[in-house]
Amino acid sequence: MIEVVGLSKRFGEQQVLRGIGATFEKGVVNQVIGRSGSGKSVLAKCIVGLHTPEEGRVLYDGRPFFEMTLEEKRTIRQEIGMLFQSSALFDSMTVEDNVMFPMRMFTSMALEAMRERARVCLERVDIIGKEKLFPAELSGGMQKRVGIARAIALTPKYLFCDEPNSGLDPQTAILIDELIKELTEEYGTTTIVITHDMNSVMETGQNIMFIHDGQKWWQGDRQQLLDSSDQELNDFVFASDLMRQARRAITGRVQ
Amino acid sequence: MGLLFHIGRYFEFLRQVVGRPERAKLYLQRTLEEVDLLGVRSLGIVALLSVFMGAVITLQTSSNIDAAWIPRYVVGFTARQSVILEFSPTIISLILAGKVGSNIAAEIGTMRVKEQIDALDIMGVNSASYLVLPKIVAAMVINPFLIVISMFLSIFGGWVVSIGTGVVSPTDYITGLQWDFDPFTVTYALIKTVVFAFIITTVAAYHGYHTQGGALEVGRSSTTAVVYSSILILIANYLLTQLLLI
Numbered sequence: 001m002i003e004v005v006g007l008s009k010r011f012g013e014q015q016v017l018r019g020i021g022a023t024f025e026k027g028v029v030n031q032v033i034g035r036s037g038s039g040k041s042v043l044a045k046c047i048v049g050l051h052t053p054e055e056g057r058v059l060y061d062g063r064p065f066f067e068m069t070l071e072e073k074r075t076i077r078q079e080i081g082m083l084f085q086s087s088a089l090f091d092s093m094t095v096e097d098n099v100m101f102p103m104r105m106f107t108s109m110a111l112e113a114m115r116e117r118a119r120v121c122l123e124r125v126d127i128i129g130k131e132k133l134f135p136a137e138l139s140g141g142m143q144k145r146v147g148i149a150r151a152i153a154l155t156p157k158y159l160f161c162d163e164p165n166s167g168l169d170p171q172t173a174i175l176i177d178e179l180i181k182e183l184t185e186e187y188g189t190t191t192i193v194i195t196h197d198m199n200s201v202m203e204t205g206q207n208i209m210f211i212h213d214g215q216k217w218w219q220g221d222r223q224q225l226l227d228s229s230d231q232e233l234n235d236f237v238f239a240s241d242l243m244r245q246a247r248r249a250i251t252g253r254v255q
Numbered sequence: 256m257g258l259l260f261h262i263g264r265y266f267e268f269l270r271q272v273v274g275r276p277e278r279a280k281l282y283l284q285r286t287l288e289e290v291d292l293l294g295v296r297s298l299g300i301v302a303l304l305s306v307f308m309g310a311v312i313t314l315q316t317s318s319n320i321d322a323a324w325i326p327r328y329v330v331g332f333t334a335r336q337s338v339i340l341e342f343s344p345t346i347i348s349l350i351l352a353g354k355v356g357s358n359i360a361a362e363i364g365t366m367r368v369k370e371q372i373d374a375l376d377i378m379g380v381n382s383a384s385y386l387v388l389p390k391i392v393a394a395m396v397i398n399p400f401l402i403v404i405s406m407f408l409s410i411f412g413g414w415v416v417s418i419g420t421g422v423v424s425p426t427d428y429i430t431g432l433q434w435d436f437d438p439f440t441v442t443y444a445l446i447k448t449v450v451f452a453f454i455i456t457t458v459a460a461y462h463g464y465h466t467q468g469g470a471l472e473v474g475r476s477s478t479t480a481v482v483y484s485s486i487l488i489l490i491a492n493y494l495l496t497q498l499l500l501i
Binding site (some may be wrong): 045048049050074075076077078080082084085088089090091101102104105106189243251 | 278281338366369370371373374376377378380422
């Protein structure tokens with residue numbers, strides 16, 4: 001479980017996060033939604049320690065991250081897997097080397113054992129026979145899947161996904177969403193997905209947080225989202241005709 | 256942003272680079288790769304430049320020494336001194352600042368904008384150390400070899416000109432090469448080379464590491480890295496000469 005307490009972050013004069021507090025449950029897909037520029041990616045980067053907030057705390061299973069020594073932070077980080085919007089695979093390494101990288105850095109596994117673990121992770125994300133290819137030789141969807149394989153290589157306790165299905169076709173996006181949900185349940189990870197893809201929210205969202213203007217505006221599950229009367233939330237989630245029709249079909253609500 | 260800001264951030268970056276090395280075996284492997292990338296792959300351009308540099312120095316010196324009382328072997332002497340003291344260590348380092356420096360800034364800058372450095376940080380890897388330390392060590396080790404090769408090839412270029420054109424006889428040229436040789440000049444050149452290698456790699460890595468934006472900014476970082484490392488090489492060249500030779 002990850003708890004965020006009173007998190008505030010500013011860049012120069014611009015206040016990006018304003019005292020955000022939230023709890024992200026273990027074993028479920030926690031989604032953070034919001035408009036572009038609302039601060040959701042900054043929130044994720046604060047939680048993983050890429051940005052240092054001016055105020056607030058982040059607790060990983062009760063362990064306060066910002067109060068930790070560098071060594072303790074390194075230990076926590078080895079428990080974190082992250083899937084980036086751009087996949088962030090290392091261009092100069094093959095698919096296999098990308099997945100083996102965390103093992104090379106943090107374990108004393110023999111080469112054969114690392115290869116076997118990489119093969120298992122790649123098979124889990126349905127990448128077979130591509131071990132020797134370089135990231136540039138893969139499609140966007142495949143790169144995301146290799147990114148997931150690398151993120152789960154050390155069996156993380158916490159999984160972060162920043163816009164995991166941006167730039168993907170709808171079919172591949174759904175596959176990635178399902179994969180993240182399956183892995184969350186399989187490994188019992190605390191998963192946080194940053195997204196503004198409403199299909200993804202409807203497919204896999206279990207604990208959804210809406211950020212608006214740097215603040216936590218709303219939090220609930222899918223059903224509560226469909227039933228919500230909050231104007232800001234409705235304007236964002238049901239911006240398209242398709243989403244409004246979907247809500248009408250499920251709940252009978254017109255407005 | 257102000258100069259003081261960059262100086263402060265540069266030294267903070269250096270502290271990060273030497274702060275906490277990751278696994279020694281991986282570092283050694285990466286350093287060897289960088290020796291190949293930064294050093295061995297620069298051998299062609301260094302060789303080509305050096306031969307022509309030596310040839311031109313010999314021709315120019317010869318054409319400018321026309322007084323009868325100056326012995327012809329001075330051409331060989333001047334070529335040797337120019338090559339060892341200045342042309343090989345400084346000019347070749349400036350060329351390497353362009354070739355290797357822009358490459359380092361572009362590589363690390365691209366990794367930054369493609370979130371690969373964030374990925375390393377989140378894994379708990381000291382990204383600055385992992386990416387930059389092997390480059391610094393590799394350049395500081397391999398560049399002196401490149402410069403020594405450059406010295407030999409430049410002097411060889413001058414010798415070929417002496418045979419081919421007859422502006423100075425090969426015997427005079429070789430006599431000049433051997434005349435009043437002080438081995439410390441080579442030591443001085445190699446000290447300069449090591450300092451220049453440090454400047455090239457750290458300044459380029461600093462600019463790449465702090466790139467923000469996209470492809471345009473990566474290009475800008477690359478250019479800025481070359482400009483600043485060239486300026487710093489020239490300043491360091493002056494200071495080292497004052498310290499070591501005067």
